[in-house]
Amino acid sequence: MNLPIILIDNGHGRETAGKRSPSGKLREYAWTRAVARRITEELRGHDVSAFLLTPEDVDVPLATRVKRVEAYCRQYGKKNVILISVHVNAAGNGEHWLAAKGWSAYTTPGTTESDEVARCLYEAAVSAFPGRKIRIYANRKNPDFEASLYILRNTSCAAVLTENFFMDNLDDVAFLLSDDGKEAVVRCHVNGIIEYIRNAYE
Numbered sequence: 001m002n003l004p005i006i007l008i009d010n011g012h013g014r015e016t017a018g019k020r021s022p023s024g025k026l027r028e029y030a031w032t033r034a035v036a037r038r039i040t041e042e043l044r045g046h047d048v049s050a051f052l053l054t055p056e057d058v059d060v061p062l063a064t065r066v067k068r069v070e071a072y073c074r075q076y077g078k079k080n081v082i083l084i085s086v087h088v089n090a091a092g093n094g095e096h097w098l099a100a101k102g103w104s105a106y107t108t109p110g111t112t113e114s115d116e117v118a119r120c121l122y123e124a125a126v127s128a129f130p131g132r133k134i135r136i137y138a139n140r141k142n143p144d145f146e147a148s149l150y151i152l153r154n155t156s157c158a159a160v161l162t163e164n165f166f167m168d169n170l171d172d173v174a175f176l177l178s179d180d181g182k183e184a185v186v187r188c189h190v191n192g193i194i195e196y197i198r199n200a201y202e
């Protein structure tokens with residue numbers, strides 16, 4: 001088993017309320033599952049030990065997701081596990097098209113190894129999404145946003161949550177539903193993770 005272990009999580013489940021585009025064409029659970037699966041497969045193609053954390057379609061509770069991550073941390077050491085949780089952002093409740101758009105990533109408050117993983121993902125995002133908005137948190141030395149999100153706060157390994165554009169922005173949704181858009185999101189994650197591994201492990 002090559003280290004680190006990369007765990008790819010996907011947001012929410014089939015029965016989670018909301019979490020869809022106003023058109024109903026983009027469902028966060030389905031979109032993130034398809035993309036998470038492709039990220040995992042492509043990483044494996046590069047000899048990275050990548051696993052899907054939540055292969056189920058149902059909404060696996062956050063506490064269960066955390067338990068799964070922690071089991072990997074106990075087995076391989078928390079420094080050898082990286083969690084990436086793949087989501088789609090929303091500015092409202094999914095009923096109306098709104099103006100907010102763009103790609104971003106979140107880590108817990110404070111500077112940890114997660115910020116270095118996020119920095120690599122941001123670099124990859126700039127290349128993968130030319131001409132599209134990359135949302136940068138302006139008041140820190142790192143570009144990522146900071147929030148005490150449950151899955152980030154309660155896991156002991158490096159962990160980043162990506163918000164891949166907005167499901168209630170018309171232009172972002174058209175991009176996310178296109179083959180080019182899905183390919184670009186997969187490329188962003190794969191290239192960012194591989195760059196981080198190169199910097200930190202080789």
Ligand SMILES: [Zn+2]
Pocket residue numbers: 011012028087088089
């Ligand atoms: Zn989400």
